[in-house]
Amino acid sequence: MIQNPIPWPNGAKLAVAITFDMDADSLIHIEKGRAAPAYLSTISMLRYGPEVAIPRILDGYRRFGLRQTFFIPAWCIEQHPRAVESIVEGGHEVGFHGYIHEAPNALPPAEERYWMERSIDVIERFTGQRPRGNRSPLYNMSDRTPGFLAEAGFLYDSSLMGDDVPYVLAPPEGEIVELPVSWATDDWPPYVHSIDLDYMFQIMAPDRAMEVFMAEFEAMRRAGGGLWIGVWHPFVSGRLSRWQRIERMIEEMQATGEVWFATLEEIAAHCLAAETEGRLTLRREPLPHYGGRSPLPDRLPSSMPGADENAK
Numbered sequence: 001m002i003q004n005p006i007p008w009p010n011g012a013k014l015a016v017a018i019t020f021d022m023d024a025d026s027l028i029h030i031e032k033g034r035a036a037p038a039y040l041s042t043i044s045m046l047r048y049g050p051e052v053a054i055p056r057i058l059d060g061y062r063r064f065g066l067r068q069t070f071f072i073p074a075w076c077i078e079q080h081p082r083a084v085e086s087i088v089e090g091g092h093e094v095g096f097h098g099y100i101h102e103a104p105n106a107l108p109p110a111e112e113r114y115w116m117e118r119s120i121d122v123i124e125r126f127t128g129q130r131p132r133g134n135r136s137p138l139y140n141m142s143d144r145t146p147g148f149l150a151e152a153g154f155l156y157d158s159s160l161m162g163d164d165v166p167y168v169l170a171p172p173e174g175e176i177v178e179l180p181v182s183w184a185t186d187d188w189p190p191y192v193h194s195i196d197l198d199y200m201f202q203i204m205a206p207d208r209a210m211e212v213f214m215a216e217f218e219a220m221r222r223a224g225g226g227l228w229i230g231v232w233h234p235f236v237s238g239r240l241s242r243w244q245r246i247e248r249m250i251e252e253m254q255a256t257g258e259v260w261f262a263t264l265e266e267i268a269a270h271c272l273a274a275e276t277e278g279r280l281t282l283r284r285e286p287l288p289h290y291g292g293r294s295p296l297p298d299r300l301p302s303s304m305p306g307a308d309e310n311a312k
Contacts, residue, residue: 005225006165006271007279012260014220015267016253017179018230018246019069019158020057020237021135022083024050024076026101031197042196046235050076050083053238058090060243064250069264071097071135071158074119077126088127093263095133096123096154103140113148120152132265135159135231139181143288150174156268162285164226166271171287177268178285179229184216186231191242206245214249221258227267 008015025046029036036043061068070087072094077084087094098104099115099122107115123131134149136142136159146169149157156177157169169178183189190209192199213230220226230237237246253259262270274280 001223002164002225004163004165004167004281004283005223006227007274008225008260009270010260013224013256013258014217014226014228015260015262015270016217016228016230017069017262017264017267018066018232018250019071019135019264020232020234021097022049022054022070022072022076022080022234023097023101023137024073024080024235026073026076027197029075030101039196042194045194049234049238050080053234053243054083054086056240056243057234057238058086058092060247060250061092062090064247064254066250066261067091067093067263068261069093069095069133071095071133072123073098073101073137074122075100077122081126084126093133093265094123094127094129094131095135095158095264096120096131097135098137101137103138104136104145105140105142107142109144112142112144116148116152132156133158133179133268135181143292146176146287147171147173149176156264158229158264163283164220164223166227166268167283167285169287170284175284177271177282179227179264179267181229181231182216185213185229187233187237187242191236191239206242209242210245210249214252217253221256229264 025043027046028039028042032039070092072084084094096119099119102115104112120131132155134154134157136145139159141159146157150171150173154176156179158179158181160178161180161182162178163180167178168175189201190204190212193201193203217228220228237243271280271282275282
Protein backbone atom coordinates (compact mmCIF):
# COMPACT_ATOMS: atom_id res chain seq x y z
CA MET A 1 0.00 0.00 0.00
CA ILE A 2 3.05 2.26 0.33
CA GLN A 3 4.34 2.88 -3.19
CA ASN A 4 7.97 3.43 -2.24
CA PRO A 5 8.66 1.47 1.00
CA ILE A 6 11.96 2.16 2.71
CA PRO A 7 14.26 -0.80 3.53
CA TRP A 8 14.89 -0.01 7.19
CA PRO A 9 17.84 -1.47 9.14
CA ASN A 10 17.66 -5.04 10.44
CA GLY A 11 14.44 -5.75 8.57
CA ALA A 12 12.36 -3.31 10.63
CA LYS A 13 8.89 -2.65 9.25
CA LEU A 14 8.96 1.03 10.10
CA ALA A 15 11.14 3.78 11.51
CA VAL A 16 9.96 5.73 14.55
CA ALA A 17 11.12 9.11 15.82
CA ILE A 18 9.50 10.67 18.90
CA THR A 19 10.52 14.27 18.34
CA PHE A 20 9.95 17.15 20.74
CA ASP A 21 9.68 20.83 19.83
CA MET A 22 10.89 22.65 22.96
CA ASP A 23 9.22 26.00 22.25
CA ALA A 24 9.06 26.99 25.93
CA ASP A 25 7.92 30.58 26.51
CA SER A 26 8.85 31.77 23.03
CA LEU A 27 5.18 31.15 22.16
CA ILE A 28 3.79 33.83 24.46
CA HIS A 29 6.35 36.37 23.26
CA ILE A 30 5.42 35.74 19.64
CA GLU A 31 1.72 35.99 20.51
CA LYS A 32 1.76 38.99 22.89
CA GLY A 33 4.97 40.84 22.05
CA ARG A 34 6.22 43.26 24.71
CA ALA A 35 3.11 42.62 26.81
CA ALA A 36 4.11 38.97 27.31
CA PRO A 37 5.57 39.33 30.85
CA ALA A 38 2.08 40.19 32.13
CA TYR A 39 0.83 36.69 31.19
CA LEU A 40 2.42 34.92 34.13
CA SER A 41 0.13 31.87 34.17
CA THR A 42 0.81 31.09 30.52
CA ILE A 43 4.54 31.66 31.01
CA SER A 44 4.46 29.12 33.85
CA MET A 45 2.63 26.61 31.63
CA LEU A 46 5.23 26.98 28.89
CA ARG A 47 8.26 26.95 31.20
CA TYR A 48 6.99 23.66 32.62
CA GLY A 49 8.58 22.19 29.49
CA PRO A 50 12.28 22.89 30.09
CA GLU A 51 12.03 22.99 33.89
CA VAL A 52 9.95 19.88 34.66
CA ALA A 53 9.14 17.89 31.53
CA ILE A 54 12.58 17.74 29.87
CA PRO A 55 14.21 15.93 32.84
CA ARG A 56 11.28 13.49 32.86
CA ILE A 57 11.49 12.86 29.11
CA LEU A 58 15.27 12.42 29.17
CA ASP A 59 15.03 10.00 32.07
CA GLY A 60 12.51 7.94 30.10
CA TYR A 61 14.66 7.94 26.97
CA ARG A 62 17.65 6.86 29.03
CA ARG A 63 15.76 3.92 30.54
CA PHE A 64 14.50 2.81 27.12
CA GLY A 65 17.90 3.26 25.49
CA LEU A 66 16.64 5.85 22.98
CA ARG A 67 18.36 8.80 21.32
CA GLN A 68 15.89 11.19 19.72
CA THR A 69 15.57 14.62 18.10
CA PHE A 70 14.65 17.92 19.76
CA PHE A 71 13.82 21.05 17.76
CA ILE A 72 14.50 24.17 19.80
CA PRO A 73 14.18 27.86 18.89
CA ALA A 74 17.56 29.52 19.37
CA TRP A 75 16.09 32.05 21.80
CA CYS A 76 14.92 29.14 23.98
CA ILE A 77 18.43 27.68 23.88
CA GLU A 78 19.75 30.98 25.21
CA GLN A 79 17.05 31.19 27.90
CA HIS A 80 17.17 27.55 29.04
CA PRO A 81 20.80 26.42 28.67
CA ARG A 82 20.63 23.77 31.41
CA ALA A 83 17.83 21.92 29.63
CA VAL A 84 19.76 22.04 26.36
CA GLU A 85 22.94 20.87 28.06
CA SER A 86 21.12 17.83 29.46
CA ILE A 87 19.67 17.04 26.02
CA VAL A 88 23.13 17.14 24.44
CA GLU A 89 24.68 15.11 27.28
CA GLY A 90 22.06 12.41 26.60
CA GLY A 91 23.33 12.07 23.02
CA HIS A 92 20.21 13.55 21.46
CA GLU A 93 20.03 15.67 18.31
CA VAL A 94 19.19 19.39 18.41
CA GLY A 95 17.59 20.81 15.27
CA PHE A 96 16.72 24.29 14.02
CA HIS A 97 13.24 25.62 14.90
CA GLY A 98 13.45 29.34 14.20
CA TYR A 99 14.93 31.97 16.50
CA ILE A 100 11.87 32.79 18.64
CA HIS A 101 9.31 30.55 16.88
CA GLU A 102 8.70 33.09 14.10
CA ALA A 103 6.85 31.91 11.00
CA PRO A 104 9.24 31.88 7.99
CA ASN A 105 6.40 32.45 5.53
CA ALA A 106 5.56 35.73 7.28
CA LEU A 107 9.07 37.16 6.84
CA PRO A 108 10.78 38.95 3.93
CA PRO A 109 13.55 36.80 2.42
CA ALA A 110 16.40 38.79 3.98
CA GLU A 111 14.88 38.47 7.46
CA GLU A 112 14.26 34.74 7.11
CA ARG A 113 17.88 34.22 6.09
CA TYR A 114 19.16 36.48 8.90
CA TRP A 115 17.28 34.62 11.67
CA MET A 116 18.32 31.25 10.21
CA GLU A 117 22.00 32.22 10.21
CA ARG A 118 21.79 33.71 13.69
CA SER A 119 20.05 30.59 15.02
CA ILE A 120 22.63 28.27 13.46
CA ASP A 121 25.36 30.20 15.29
CA VAL A 122 23.50 29.85 18.61
CA ILE A 123 22.93 26.11 18.16
CA GLU A 124 26.56 25.54 17.23
CA ARG A 125 27.78 27.58 20.19
CA PHE A 126 25.62 25.79 22.77
CA THR A 127 25.73 22.23 21.40
CA GLY A 128 29.11 22.09 19.66
CA GLN A 129 27.46 20.89 16.44
CA ARG A 130 25.94 22.61 13.44
CA PRO A 131 22.26 21.61 13.06
CA ARG A 132 21.51 19.09 10.32
CA GLY A 133 17.72 19.34 10.38
CA ASN A 134 14.92 21.90 10.36
CA ARG A 135 11.32 22.01 11.48
CA SER A 136 9.64 25.27 10.61
CA PRO A 137 7.57 26.71 13.49
CA LEU A 138 3.94 25.61 13.12
CA TYR A 139 5.08 23.92 9.88
CA ASN A 140 5.03 27.39 8.27
CA MET A 141 7.82 26.86 5.77
CA SER A 142 8.09 29.55 3.12
CA ASP A 143 8.70 28.83 -0.56
CA ARG A 144 12.26 30.08 0.00
CA THR A 145 13.04 27.89 3.04
CA PRO A 146 14.14 24.72 1.18
CA GLY A 147 16.65 26.69 -0.88
CA PHE A 148 18.00 28.49 2.19
CA LEU A 149 18.36 25.14 3.99
CA ALA A 150 20.19 23.59 1.03
CA GLU A 151 22.56 26.56 0.81
CA ALA A 152 23.27 26.29 4.55
CA GLY A 153 24.19 22.61 4.26
CA PHE A 154 21.19 21.07 6.01
CA LEU A 155 20.63 17.36 5.52
CA TYR A 156 16.87 17.28 6.04
CA ASP A 157 13.64 19.07 6.81
CA SER A 158 10.66 17.77 8.79
CA SER A 159 7.88 20.31 8.20
CA LEU A 160 5.86 19.04 5.24
CA MET A 161 3.17 16.40 4.86
CA GLY A 162 3.49 15.17 1.28
CA ASP A 163 4.11 11.43 1.70
CA ASP A 164 4.14 8.42 4.05
CA VAL A 165 7.88 7.97 3.56
CA PRO A 166 10.91 10.22 3.16
CA TYR A 167 11.28 12.03 -0.15
CA VAL A 168 13.56 14.74 -1.53
CA LEU A 169 12.90 18.46 -1.91
CA ALA A 170 14.74 19.74 -4.97
CA PRO A 171 14.91 23.54 -5.18
CA PRO A 172 17.48 25.06 -7.57
CA GLU A 173 19.94 25.56 -4.69
CA GLY A 174 20.30 21.85 -3.93
CA GLU A 175 18.52 18.83 -2.43
CA ILE A 176 17.40 18.05 1.12
CA VAL A 177 15.58 15.00 2.46
CA GLU A 178 12.02 15.63 3.60
CA LEU A 179 10.91 13.55 6.60
CA PRO A 180 7.14 14.10 6.44
CA VAL A 181 4.93 14.70 9.45
CA SER A 182 1.18 14.70 10.05
CA TRP A 183 -1.28 16.49 12.31
CA ALA A 184 -2.50 12.99 13.25
CA THR A 185 0.70 12.46 15.27
CA ASP A 186 0.96 16.01 16.64
CA ASP A 187 -0.01 16.53 20.29
CA TRP A 188 -1.43 20.04 19.72
CA PRO A 189 -5.00 19.03 18.63
CA PRO A 190 -5.77 16.57 21.47
CA TYR A 191 -4.15 18.45 24.34
CA VAL A 192 -3.56 22.19 23.94
CA HIS A 193 -5.98 24.62 25.55
CA SER A 194 -4.81 28.19 26.14
CA ILE A 195 -6.91 31.33 25.86
CA ASP A 196 -3.77 33.50 25.80
CA LEU A 197 -2.32 31.55 22.86
CA ASP A 198 -5.71 31.50 21.09
CA TYR A 199 -5.87 27.69 21.05
CA MET A 200 -9.01 26.40 22.74
CA PHE A 201 -9.48 22.71 21.97
CA GLN A 202 -11.30 20.10 24.00
CA ILE A 203 -8.64 18.29 26.03
CA MET A 204 -8.60 14.53 25.48
CA ALA A 205 -7.64 11.88 27.97
CA PRO A 206 -4.25 10.31 27.14
CA ASP A 207 -5.82 7.02 26.07
CA ARG A 208 -8.09 8.85 23.59
CA ALA A 209 -5.20 10.79 22.11
CA MET A 210 -3.14 7.62 21.92
CA GLU A 211 -5.87 5.93 19.87
CA VAL A 212 -5.14 8.40 17.08
CA PHE A 213 -1.36 8.18 17.42
CA MET A 214 -1.36 4.37 17.50
CA ALA A 215 -3.82 4.07 14.60
CA GLU A 216 -1.18 5.81 12.46
CA PHE A 217 1.52 3.54 13.88
CA GLU A 218 -0.39 0.31 13.23
CA ALA A 219 -1.24 1.37 9.67
CA MET A 220 2.45 2.01 8.97
CA ARG A 221 3.45 -1.29 10.57
CA ARG A 222 0.91 -3.29 8.55
CA ALA A 223 1.94 -1.66 5.29
CA GLY A 224 5.68 -1.91 5.96
CA GLY A 225 8.41 0.50 4.96
CA GLY A 226 6.81 3.61 6.41
CA LEU A 227 7.84 6.37 8.81
CA TRP A 228 6.09 7.41 12.05
CA ILE A 229 7.11 10.74 13.60
CA GLY A 230 5.61 12.08 16.81
CA VAL A 231 5.60 15.89 16.82
CA TRP A 232 5.24 16.63 20.50
CA HIS A 233 6.00 19.43 22.95
CA PRO A 234 7.47 19.10 26.45
CA PHE A 235 4.91 21.38 28.12
CA VAL A 236 2.13 19.34 26.47
CA SER A 237 3.10 15.67 26.28
CA GLY A 238 5.57 15.98 29.15
CA ARG A 239 2.70 16.33 31.61
CA LEU A 240 2.68 13.37 33.99
CA SER A 241 -0.39 11.41 32.82
CA ARG A 242 0.53 11.87 29.17
CA TRP A 243 4.17 10.91 29.62
CA GLN A 244 3.18 7.80 31.57
CA ARG A 245 1.01 6.79 28.60
CA ILE A 246 3.88 7.54 26.20
CA GLU A 247 6.14 5.21 28.15
CA ARG A 248 3.53 2.47 27.73
CA MET A 249 3.47 3.31 24.02
CA ILE A 250 7.25 2.91 23.76
CA GLU A 251 7.03 -0.44 25.53
CA GLU A 252 4.31 -1.57 23.10
CA MET A 253 6.33 -0.44 20.08
CA GLN A 254 9.52 -2.09 21.30
CA ALA A 255 7.65 -5.31 22.07
CA THR A 256 6.74 -5.75 18.39
CA GLY A 257 10.41 -6.23 17.49
CA GLU A 258 9.61 -4.49 14.18
CA VAL A 259 10.57 -0.88 14.92
CA TRP A 260 13.77 1.05 14.30
CA PHE A 261 13.95 3.96 16.75
CA ALA A 262 16.33 6.64 15.49
CA THR A 263 17.03 10.35 15.37
CA LEU A 264 15.81 12.18 12.30
CA GLU A 265 19.40 12.76 11.24
CA GLU A 266 20.00 9.00 11.32
CA ILE A 267 16.81 8.35 9.33
CA ALA A 268 17.71 10.88 6.62
CA ALA A 269 21.28 9.59 6.38
CA HIS A 270 20.05 5.99 6.10
CA CYS A 271 17.72 6.88 3.22
CA LEU A 272 20.47 8.59 1.26
CA ALA A 273 22.86 5.70 1.89
CA ALA A 274 20.24 3.16 0.72
CA GLU A 275 19.74 5.20 -2.45
CA THR A 276 23.49 5.37 -3.07
CA GLU A 277 23.66 1.58 -2.69
CA GLY A 278 20.88 1.13 -5.25
CA ARG A 279 18.35 -0.28 -2.76
CA LEU A 280 15.98 2.67 -3.03
CA THR A 281 15.03 5.57 -5.29
CA LEU A 282 13.63 8.48 -3.33
CA ARG A 283 10.85 10.50 -4.92
CA ARG A 284 11.98 14.02 -5.86
CA GLU A 285 9.75 17.05 -5.72
CA PRO A 286 10.99 20.02 -7.78
CA LEU A 287 10.50 23.41 -6.15
CA PRO A 288 9.11 26.00 -6.19
CA HIS A 289 5.58 24.89 -7.00
CA TYR A 290 3.81 26.73 -9.82
CA GLY A 291 7.10 28.26 -10.96
CA GLY A 292 7.07 30.47 -7.89
CA ARG A 293 3.86 32.25 -8.95
CA SER A 294 0.28 31.90 -7.77
CA PRO A 295 -1.80 29.74 -10.14
CA LEU A 296 -4.67 32.24 -9.79
CA PRO A 297 -5.08 35.10 -12.29
CA ASP A 298 -4.34 38.62 -11.11
CA ARG A 299 -7.95 39.61 -11.75
CA LEU A 300 -11.18 38.02 -12.92
CA PRO A 301 -11.98 38.05 -16.66
CA SER A 302 -14.29 40.95 -17.47
CA SER A 303 -16.96 38.51 -18.67
CA MET A 304 -17.30 36.84 -15.24
CA PRO A 305 -20.06 37.87 -12.81
CA GLY A 306 -18.62 40.03 -10.09
CA ALA A 307 -15.60 41.12 -12.14
CA ASP A 308 -16.50 44.79 -11.76
CA GLU A 309 -16.66 44.44 -7.97
CA ASN A 310 -13.37 42.53 -7.92
CA ALA A 311 -11.61 45.31 -9.80
CA LYS A 312 -12.68 47.99 -7.31
